[in-house]
Amino acid sequence: MKLKIRKGDTVQVLAGGDKGKKGTVIEVKPTAMKIKIQGVKVQTHYDKKDGLLKKEGFIDYSNVKLVESAAKEKKTTKKASAKSK
Secondary structure: OOOOOOOOOEEEEOOOOOOOOEEEEEEEEOOOOEEEEOOOOEEEEEEOOOEEEEEEOEEEHHHEEEEEOOOOOOOOOOOOOOOOO
């Protein structure tokens, strides 16, 4: 399934503990339908080398709404064909 949300898009969270927050998409997993958003669902992760780290977790694709697309909208232009009389 092709997802409408891509890396770099701005989205708003519709459900969960971070409801109402906006952020840019960091990573997308289309097979699992999960999205990682900057500053949303921040989790504490322990690493032996670095110690405690704060990382964003994945949230479900259905719990977000696209606010602004990073890709520029393509304008379709039709060339006028010359009609001979």
